[in-house]
Amino acid sequence: MLRRLCAWCGKELKPKPGPDGITHSICPTCHGKILADLSPATGEGPPSNSDPQSN
Numbered sequence: 001m002l003r004r005l006c007a008w009c010g011k012e013l014k015p016k017p018g019p020d021g022i023t024h025s026i027c028p029t030c031h032g033k034i035l036a037d038l039s040p041a042t043g044e045g046p047p048s049n050s051d052p053q054s055n
């Protein structure tokens with residue numbers, strides 16, 4: 001089982017089937033924060049980006 005951890009907050013994400021190991025990814029929460037961080041603060045509202053995730 002390949003464990004996936006968020007590299008930002010350390011939250012454990014859904015593991016992927018596969019060889020044992022740990023990989024780092026990013027959770028939706030941190031992903032949103034980083035996107036907001038990258039966006040220039042122009043006083044506009046938060047970007048309404050929907051993440052279509054096939055679950």
Ligand SMILES: [Zn+2]
Nearest residue numbers: 006009027030
């Ligand atoms: Zn995170």
